[in-house]
Amino acid sequence: xxxxxxxxxxxxxxxxxxxxxxxxxMIDSIRASYERFGFEPLETPVLExxxxxxxxxxxxxxxxxxxxxxxxxxDVAMRYDLTIPLARVVAQNGEIKxxxxxxxxxxxxxxxxxxxxxxxxxxxxxxxxxxxxxxxxDAEVLALAAATLKALGIRDFVIRINSREVINAFxxxxxxxxxxxxxAIRAIDxxxxxxxxxxxxxxxxxxxxxxxxxxxxAFAEVSIDAVKGQDELVKIGEELNVKEPLARLLSIVEVxxxxxxxxxxxxxxxxARGLDYYTGIIFETTLQAAPQYGxxxxxxxYDGLVGxxxxxxxxAVGASIGLDRLYSALEELGLIKEERxxxxxxxxxxxxxxxxxxxxxxxxxxxxxVNTALYxxxxxxxxxxxxxxxxxxxxxxxxxSNEAKEGKVxxxxxxxxxxxxxxxxxxxKYF
RNA sequence: GUGGCUAUAGUUUAGUGGUAAAACUUCGGUUUGUGGAACCGAUAUCGAGAGUUCGAUUCUCUCUAGCCACCCCA
Numbered sequence: 001x002x003x004x005x006x007x008x009x010x011x012x013x014x015x016x017x018x019x020x021x022x023x024x025x026m027i028d029s030i031r032a033s034y035e036r037f038g039f040e041p042l043e044t045p046v047l048e049x050x051x052x053x054x055x056x057x058x059x060x061x062x063x064x065x066x067x068x069x070x071x072x073x074x075d076v077a078m079r080y081d082l083t084i085p086l087a088r089v090v091a092q093n094g095e096i097k098x099x100x101x102x103x104x105x106x107x108x109x110x111x112x113x114x115x116x117x118x119x120x121x122x123x124x125x126x127x128x129x130x131x132x133x134x135x136x137x138d139a140e141v142l143a144l145a146a147a148t149l150k151a152l153g154i155r156d157f158v159i160r161i162n163s164r165e166v167i168n169a170f171x172x173x174x175x176x177x178x179x180x181x182x183x184a185i186r187a188i189d190x191x192x193x194x195x196x197x198x199x200x201x202x203x204x205x206x207x208x209x210x211x212x213x214x215x216x217x218a219f220a221e222v223s224i225d226a227v228k229g230q231d232e233l234v235k236i237g238e239e240l241n242v243k244e245p246l247a248r249l250l251s252i253v254e255v256x257x258x259x260x261x262x263x264x265x266x267x268x269x270x271x272a273r274g275l276d277y278y279t280g281i282i283f284e285t286t287l288q289a290a291p292q293y294g295x296x297x298x299x300x301x302y303d304g305l306v307g308x309x310x311x312x313x314x315x316a317v318g319a320s321i322g323l324d325r326l327y328s329a330l331e332e333l334g335l336i337k338e339e340r341x342x343x344x345x346x347x348x349x350x351x352x353x354x355x356x357x358x359x360x361x362x363x364x365x366x367x368x369x370v371n372t373a374l375y376x377x378x379x380x381x382x383x384x385x386x387x388x389x390x391x392x393x394x395x396x397x398x399x400x401s402n403e404a405k406e407g408k409v410x411x412x413x414x415x416x417x418x419x420x421x422x423x424x425x426x427x428x429k430y431f
Numbered sequence: 432g433u434g435g436c437u438a439u440a441g442u443u444u445a446g447u448g449g450u451a452a453a454a455c456u457u458c459g460g461u462u463u464g465u466g467g468a469a470c471c472g473a474u475a476u477c478g479a480g481a482g483u484u485c486g487a488u489u490c491u492c493u494c495u496a497g498c499c500a501c502c503c504c505a
C-alpha cells in the first residue's frame with residue numbers, strides 16, 4: 001500500500017508542544033484577565049447556517065467564507081468571527097440576563113490567501129458586553145483591553161480610538177454620498193501604510209474633489225493622546241464640526257483611563273475598521289516595538305447586530321485579540337518563555353526489580369500535584385538523564401538498589417547540576 | 432481571488448541531463464549508576480503528477496505548499 005503523504009491544508013497548522021505550551025499559557029492569562037472583569041465563557045459551533053453569516057461582513061467577507069453543503073444538503077458555513085455567532089446566541093436566547101458579559105476564545109476560518117502571520121484558521125479571543133449602551137460599558141472594554149495586554153507583560157502598546165459617530169458627523173458635514181463615504185473610509189485607513197500622498201491619490205481617483213480631499217486628510221492626521229491632548233481635541237472637534245460625538249468619545253476614554261491609568265489611549269481619526277457593523281467607538285491596538293504586525297487587538301460598538309436576528313435591538317460593544325498575531329509579536333519581543341515539556345520530574349527506570357516502587361513514587365508525586373513522567377523501559381542512567389534534559393524535564397528522580405536499601409531517593413536538578421538525597425516519604429515535600 | 436518568487440534528509444543549505452553532498456537534529460552504538468561533550472554508524476523513490484529524452488532531482492506543463500505584493504484583515 002502506498003503511504004499517504006502527510007501534509008496540512010494551506011493556511012492551517014499544527015501547534016507542536018514547544019509552541020503550544022507557551023501558547024496555552026498565553027490563553028490562560030487572557031482568560032484569567034477576562035474573568036477578572038466578570039466575563040463569562042461561551043462556546044458556539046464551528047458550523048452555522050450560511051444565512052446566519054452571509055451578508056454580515058460585506059461582499060469581501062462573503063467571498064472569504066468557507067461555505068458548503070453538508071451531508072443533509074444544508075447550506076452551511078464555518079464561523080468567520082465570533083461576533084455574529086454571539087449576536088445569534090443573544091437573539092436565540094432571549095432569557096439571558098442583560099447586561100451580559102461573555103468571552104469566547106476559539107478558532108475562526110477565512111479562506112484568504114496566506115501570508116506570514118495570516119492564516120486560514122486562526123484564534124480570536126473575544127470579550128463583549130451585550131445589552132448596555134452605557135458609556136461605562138465602552139470604557140470597560142477599553143480598560144479590559146489594556147489590562148489584558150498588561151497581564152501578558154506588554155508595556156508599549158497604544159490603543160488608538162475613533163468613533164463611527166465622529167466619522168459620520170464629519171462626512172455628513174462634507175456632504176459625501178454613501179459610496180464616497182465607504183471609499184473614503186477605506187482610503188483613510190491606509191494612511192499609515194501608503195502615507196498622506198497615497199491616500200490623496202486614492203481619494204482623487206475615487207472622484208472626490210480636491211478641497212474635500214484636503215479636509216479628509218486633515219481629519220485623518222489627527223492622532224493625539226486622549227488624556228494629555230484633551231484641550232486640543234476639544235478645539236479640533238469644533239473646527240471639524242464633530243464637537244458632540246467627539247466629546248462623547250472623550251468622556252468614554254476618560255473613564256477607561258480611570259480604570260487603567262497606565263494605558264495609553266490615543267484619539268486617532270484615521271482608524272476606520274473594515275467591518276460594516278460598527279456603530280460607535282472603534283479601536284485598534286498596535287505594539288510600538290512590533291508595528292509590522294498591525295493591530296493585535298481591535299473592536300468597537302455594534303448596536304445594530306443583534307437586531308438582524310431579532311425584532312428587539314440589543315446594543316453591544318466588544319474587543320477581540322488576534323491570538324496568532326499577538327503570539328508572533330511577543331515571540332519577536334522575547335516575551336515568550338520557551339518550555340518544551342509539561343513534566344517537572346522524570347522517574348528514572350533503572351532496575352526492573354524496583355518497578356513497583358517506581359509506580360508508587362509516580363502516583364504519590366502526581367497525587368501531590370507534581371507533573372511526573374516515568375521512563376518506560378529499563379535503561380542505563382545516561383540515556384535517561386539525557387532524555388530528561390533534552391526533553392526539558394528539570395528533575396530526575398534516581399532510585400536504584402543502593403537507594404532502596406537506605407529508603408531514600410536522589411533528586412537531581414538537571415538545570416543546576418546538583419543532587420540531593422531525600423527520604424522516600426518526603427519526596428513530595430521536596431517540590 | 433489576482434500577480435511575482437521559491438520547493439533537495441526533521442532543519443538550514445550545496446550540487447548535477449546518467450538516481451545526490453555537508454552541517455545541525457533525531458535514532459542506535461562506543462561493555463552496562465549520573466545528562467546537555469567527543470567518536471562511529473543509520474536516516475532523501477531531490478514537494479506531487481504528467482510530458483520531452485536512451486535516461487530527469489536537473490528542461491516543460493499542471494497541481495500542491497511557502498514567501499512577497501494587491502485586496503482585505505486578526
